[in-house]
Amino acid sequence: MSEATNPETPLVNWVLNGQPVQSPAGMTIFEAAKALETTIPNFCYHPGLTIAGNCRICMVESNRSKKPVISCSERIAEGLEIQTESPMAIEARNAVMEFQLINHPLDCPVCDKAGECDLQDYSYDHGPDRSRFDEEKNIRHTKELGPTIDIWGNRCIVCTRCVRFCDEISGTGELCVVERGDRSVVDVFPTVPIDNPLAGNVVDICPVGALISNDFKFEARIWNMRKTDSVCAGCARGCNVEVQSLDGFVKRLVPRENMEVNKWWMCDEGRYDYRYLLADERVTACTKDGEPVEDHDAHETLAHWLQDPGGTLGILVDPYITCEEAFLVEQIASHANNALVGGWKPADGTAQSFPGQFTISGEKAPNRLGVEAVLGKLVFGSQGHALRTALEKGQVSTLIVFAGFPHPDPDDAWVQAIRKAKRRAVFALQAGAWTEGAGLVIPGASPFEKDGTYANEDGRLQRVRSFHAPGDVEWSHDLQRLQAVLRIAGLRPRSLSSSAVFRELADVKKPFHGLSHSTLPATGAPLPGFIPLPVGVEGGSV
Amino acid sequence: MSFRKIFTPHLGDPNCHTLEFYEKTGGYEGARKALRDWEPDALIDEVKASSLRGRGGAGFPTGVKWGFVPKQTDKLKYLAVNADESEPGTFKDRVLMERMPHQLIEGIIISCWAVGIHSAYIYIRGEYVHAYQRLVAACAEAYDKGILGSKVLGHDFHLDITVHRGAGAYICGEETGMLTSLEGERGQPKLKPPFPAIEGLFGCPTVVNNVETISNLPYIMEIGAEGYKKIGPESSPGPKLYCVSGHVEKPGTYELPMGVNLLELINDHCGGVWKGRKLKAVIPGGSSAHVLSADECDVAMDIESLAAAGSMLGSAGVIVMDDQTCMVNALLNVMKFYHHESCGQCTPCREGTGWLEKIVHRIAYGHGKLEDLDRIDTVCDRMVGKTICVLADAAAFPAWSFTQKFRDEFIHCIEHGGSPEVKRRHPDRIGGGLHV
Amino acid sequence: MSDLKFSEKGMKKYEWLLTRYPDKQAVLLPALRIAEAEFGELGIPEMKYVADLMGISPARVYGVVTFYTHFRRAGTGTFHIQVCSTLSCALRGSQELADHIAKRLGIEMGETTEDGMFSVSKVECLGSCDTAPMFQLNDNYHENLTLDDVDRIIEDCKKESARGGAR
Ligand SMILES: Cc1cc2nc3c(=O)[nH]c(=O)nc-3n(C[C@H](O)[C@H](O)[C@H](O)COP(=O)(O)O)c2cc1C
Ligand code: SF4
Numbered sequence A: 001m002s003e004a005t006n007p008e009t010p011l012v013n014w015v016l017n018g019q020p021v022q023s024p025a026g027m028t029i030f031e032a033a034k035a036l037e038t039t040i041p042n043f044c045y046h047p048g049l050t051i052a053g054n055c056r057i058c059m060v061e062s063n064r065s066k067k068p069v070i071s072c073s074e075r076i077a078e079g080l081e082i083q084t085e086s087p088m089a090i091e092a093r094n095a096v097m098e099f100q101l102i103n104h105p106l107d108c109p110v111c112d113k114a115g116e117c118d119l120q121d122y123s124y125d126h127g128p129d130r131s132r133f134d135e136e137k138n139i140r141h142t143k144e145l146g147p148t149i150d151i152w153g154n155r156c157i158v159c160t161r162c163v164r165f166c167d168e169i170s171g172t173g174e175l176c177v178v179e180r181g182d183r184s185v186v187d188v189f190p191t192v193p194i195d196n197p198l199a200g201n202v203v204d205i206c207p208v209g210a211l212i213s214n215d216f217k218f219e220a221r222i223w224n225m226r227k228t229d230s231v232c233a234g235c236a237r238g239c240n241v242e243v244q245s246l247d248g249f250v251k252r253l254v255p256r257e258n259m260e261v262n263k264w265w266m267c268d269e270g271r272y273d274y275r276y277l278l279a280d281e282r283v284t285a286c287t288k289d290g291e292p293v294e295d296h297d298a299h300e301t302l303a304h305w306l307q308d309p310g311g312t313l314g315i316l317v318d319p320y321i322t323c324e325e326a327f328l329v330e331q332i333a334s335h336a337n338n339a340l341v342g343g344w345k346p347a348d349g350t351a352q353s354f355p356g357q358f359t360i361s362g363e364k365a366p367n368r369l370g371v372e373a374v375l376g377k378l379v380f381g382s383q384g385h386a387l388r389t390a391l392e393k394g395q396v397s398t399l400i401v402f403a404g405f406p407h408p409d410p411d412d413a414w415v416q417a418i419r420k421a422k423r424r425a426v427f428a429l430q431a432g433a434w435t436e437g438a439g440l441v442i443p444g445a446s447p448f449e450k451d452g453t454y455a456n457e458d459g460r461l462q463r464v465r466s467f468h469a470p471g472d473v474e475w476s477h478d479l480q481r482l483q484a485v486l487r488i489a490g491l492r493p494r495s496l497s498s499s500a501v502f503r504e505l506a507d508v509k510k511p512f513h514g515l516s517h518s519t520l521p522a523t524g525a526p527l528p529g530f531i532p533l534p535v536g537v538e539g540g541s542v
Numbered sequence B: 001m002s003f004r005k006i007f008t009p010h011l012g013d014p015n016c017h018t019l020e021f022y023e024k025t026g027g028y029e030g031a032r033k034a035l036r037d038w039e040p041d042a043l044i045d046e047v048k049a050s051s052l053r054g055r056g057g058a059g060f061p062t063g064v065k066w067g068f069v070p071k072q073t074d075k076l077k078y079l080a081v082n083a084d085e086s087e088p089g090t091f092k093d094r095v096l097m098e099r100m101p102h103q104l105i106e107g108i109i110i111s112c113w114a115v116g117i118h119s120a121y122i123y124i125r126g127e128y129v130h131a132y133q134r135l136v137a138a139c140a141e142a143y144d145k146g147i148l149g150s151k152v153l154g155h156d157f158h159l160d161i162t163v164h165r166g167a168g169a170y171i172c173g174e175e176t177g178m179l180t181s182l183e184g185e186r187g188q189p190k191l192k193p194p195f196p197a198i199e200g201l202f203g204c205p206t207v208v209n210n211v212e213t214i215s216n217l218p219y220i221m222e223i224g225a226e227g228y229k230k231i232g233p234e235s236s237p238g239p240k241l242y243c244v245s246g247h248v249e250k251p252g253t254y255e256l257p258m259g260v261n262l263l264e265l266i267n268d269h270c271g272g273v274w275k276g277r278k279l280k281a282v283i284p285g286g287s288s289a290h291v292l293s294a295d296e297c298d299v300a301m302d303i304e305s306l307a308a309a310g311s312m313l314g315s316a317g318v319i320v321m322d323d324q325t326c327m328v329n330a331l332l333n334v335m336k337f338y339h340h341e342s343c344g345q346c347t348p349c350r351e352g353t354g355w356l357e358k359i360v361h362r363i364a365y366g367h368g369k370l371e372d373l374d375r376i377d378t379v380c381d382r383m384v385g386k387t388i389c390v391l392a393d394a395a396a397f398p399a400w401s402f403t404q405k406f407r408d409e410f411i412h413c414i415e416h417g418g419s420p421e422v423k424r425r426h427p428d429r430i431g432g433g434l435h436v
Numbered sequence C: 001m002s003d004l005k006f007s008e009k010g011m012k013k014y015e016w017l018l019t020r021y022p023d024k025q026a027v028l029l030p031a032l033r034i035a036e037a038e039f040g041e042l043g044i045p046e047m048k049y050v051a052d053l054m055g056i057s058p059a060r061v062y063g064v065v066t067f068y069t070h071f072r073r074a075g076t077g078t079f080h081i082q083v084c085s086t087l088s089c090a091l092r093g094s095q096e097l098a099d100h101i102a103k104r105l106g107i108e109m110g111e112t113t114e115d116g117m118f119s120v121s122k123v124e125c126l127g128s129c130d131t132a133p134m135f136q137l138n139d140n141y142h143e144n145l146t147l148d149d150v151d152r153i154i155e156d157c158k159k160e161s162a163r164g165g166a167r
């Protein structure tokens, strides 16, 4: 990868399918061809793992060899001529496909991988029309490998991606190939299950349906699911994910490649943490003094409170609100005569780093930095402190709380403090200590239902998107609710899209200058000129 | 020049494995000479000039291989002696290690001096317990007498030898499989390049040579490249150990010049085909070599001649089959071997070896179809030249040559309900289930 | 927790081995051989012990042990008869030899007698093709075998076992 991006790397002249081409020296044929938009099939190759070269599907014809060569390991060189579609290359691929399939079960109709299975996909292109294999198929084990993962051994093509992952990336080494020849299959040591914070990734990288996640087993067919690019909110790393959902329910999260953030991986804590979306405590309707009310009533009430806060207006934010929401918070505050904005964030955990240069952040929320970039670097620090002190002294008349935490672990001091506000409105994901006794409770959106941007711990701004189909569940967009309230209060002329709000934000907030939703790359971009305070100096939790 | 045996002349003596005996018969003179009289580079040239070629199977020129090892390198260099000897029909290295361990050690000293190596490993197959013990004892003697260790034979040259036991896997005879196994892993061959001479054991430049190859070196030191080249054919000269097994009167290890005629070997040295029967076929170089039919056996047993005859010298494991042998059953046996021994990394080998065994099994057990013969042919086609090591090819060669050269027999089996040998042995199984 | 542990002698050998290789994992095969000799077999606890001793993952040890066929896996009989069944031996009657042994012991190839005394399996070429048919009994080769030889060897094993000897 680095060869490709480093402009210093000398170029090599070679020939791909008859076309003279140039590529940066040091690349493999496979990588160079890919950069030139010629795809070569692969099973065992994975850009994040060492090269095994065992599946042989990527064989191509080379002018330097009598035999076909594997493109995932051979490197390009001056004068090299490669054919990916010559009779030799095609025959080599067909041969491998035939061998892959002879002992492979006819499982596609019941296999969870169907729809995203490399073997299934390639077999349409390169597989034999009809099996010439009249023998009995080999049988290998189907068993549990760990609390979250099963293996269907008959489907395993022994590409060793999963083994290499546990050796090289998680560094936990729970997987191995046992036996040899066509008895080979992936297994764990009998008393040591696969159970590491990154384990779920082996299911993603298994090119076939041999490794199956218990969480997703038989849950949905791949092609029926709605797929939304977003960002994990489990910690401040902000791993890029694809949220896969069916009929308005999240079925699973899978990582999206982002070399600057999470490479190809994500952690299990983030991956499996979406059930809170369906928790019993989930707030689904507005209430006023404990009684259900229409959305409009609730919005109107809050608008009136804003027009006349009756003294100091307090706004307590959390690091789950998007930058766009934070911007609206600032607008509200700037219209009030007397406003205090402060933040609360969940306690930090410990960061975990893995040999594969993947880190789970110790900061267990997605957007502290983004909120700080909008509301000030001290919002979770001394500003939060000031708000709490004012609350404790009974100096706050109207308080708006953003309680979007998936796992509200009430911070006693704060819970006591917010109760001292004369009036309290809570945008809440879940009912609990934060909503108890609140005059207004308004359903909050989970991070997977928001539309906007988060900045991760490196200050990289990334898009989050709601997995719901557009127009489906507008009730859950905090940004829209806030704008509704502001419109009624006469503070904003009309409701805009998240992208439009971001444009306003980018115009006035220096760290966001020059950025826009539409130009933000899929992998996000660093917030220009935003230098967060070093962790522990001031920004830490109160 | 009359042929002088160098490996086997003393095998009659029960003490020939001891240091005392070895030194009494001129042992370690070659190593002394090398250390005293030869600059390493010149020594490599001398070995090149001798045209010594590897005895492990591939027949690569030994001196040339040594020349590939980088001269200037910060890394350590290693010698890994291939004593995995697992090619069916091969047992010469076992004889050398059990009976002439000091000859091997002397050869190792000479090789290491030439290439600038201070650490050698002998990778011996796990089953060879007796040979292992002999080697360990011989090394201990050699350390004890200052032949190994910090001052080899009193010279300013240090050398350690470690004998390392394998644990039962044919594939660990393939050089990179052996290196991975030595590194404590599953013995799976590695991708080449890099070749071991550049990046081998522990990521360092490594020479891999067979036991017999190395055991030639003391003799080359003794008579010089010129003298050595005069033994047998010029392109692959030297004394050679032939392992003869199967249907001969006197199976055994025979030391003869390279290029001995195969029929002469069988008839004159081994007492001919057993029980007065006729010759049907010979595998001349371990089971990976193409089989020769009786009428192809008038051939010189050297690298070039056998290649010209469409087979190979390989490991010089000569397996003789008489006219009552069922070739279908024989091939089934060979296919079972490769199926069992494929390391399983590469798709074509992992799947192909099993497939071939299953087809041949079906034929032998009375379920064959005529199209199976073409199928064997194309399955082999799809295996050859597409894998990390050449085990896949080694499995395909016998499958091809047996079915081509003895096609009538296969057809007969297909048309008459299976192999006569199977019918005789398991009348109940013929026509029954597939996996019995 | 098992209380497996190398003897002092075994540990000395292990430590010496560590000095013979620049990389620790290279000691795995030899260390497994020590374990085999000291504990009698390589089962789950034995593999785990070696893994912990060497500081490598148990799965890696498991993958290695199952790759090779010559380690004494758990459940192997006191006397392990490994009959060579590859071509040269087959040409000279290894099949009859194997059948005879199986019948004599009342078990199939790959099985162990109920009393745990004998295991018998077919293995690939043992590099003793000129003395076919042959088998390996624990560490030793028995060559040029006739069926009578087999009977005698089995009887000898039983006697040895009665005397309390094993290998
Ligand atoms: C499947 C396979 C098995 C092999 N087995 C052996 C063996 O048992 N002993 C050996 O010396 N060479 C064996 N070889 C050859 C080695 O790869 C290598 O060429 C040889 O050890 C080099 O030594 P030499 O040049 O002295 O012959 C084998 C090769 C293959 C492909
Ligand atoms: S389980 Fe999947 S990833 Fe692992 S080796 Fe098998 S096919 Fe490859």
Ligand code: SF4
Binding pocket: A232, A233, A234, A235, A236, A237, A238, A239, A262, A265, A266, A267, A268, A269, A270, A271, A359, A360, A361
């Ligand atoms: S590391 Fe953090 S952002 Fe990445 S998946 Fe885990 S919790 Fe989510």
Ligand code: SF4
Binding pocket: B171, B188, B189, B341, B342, B343, B344, B345, B346, B347, B349, B350, B387, B388, B389, B390, B391, B392
């Ligand atoms: S060809 Fe066969 S034995 Fe050789 S590396 Fe590939 S799978 Fe293993």
Ligand code: FES
Binding pocket: A041, A042, A043, A044, A045, A052, A053, A054, A055, A056, A057, A058, A059, A070, A071, A072, A073
């Ligand atoms: S992708 Fe190249 S060999 Fe598997």
Ligand code: FES
Binding pocket: B088, B089, B090, C084, C085, C086, C087, C088, C089, C090, C124, C125, C126, C127, C128, C129, C130, C132, C134
């Ligand atoms: S075939 Fe039995 S020892 Fe070689």
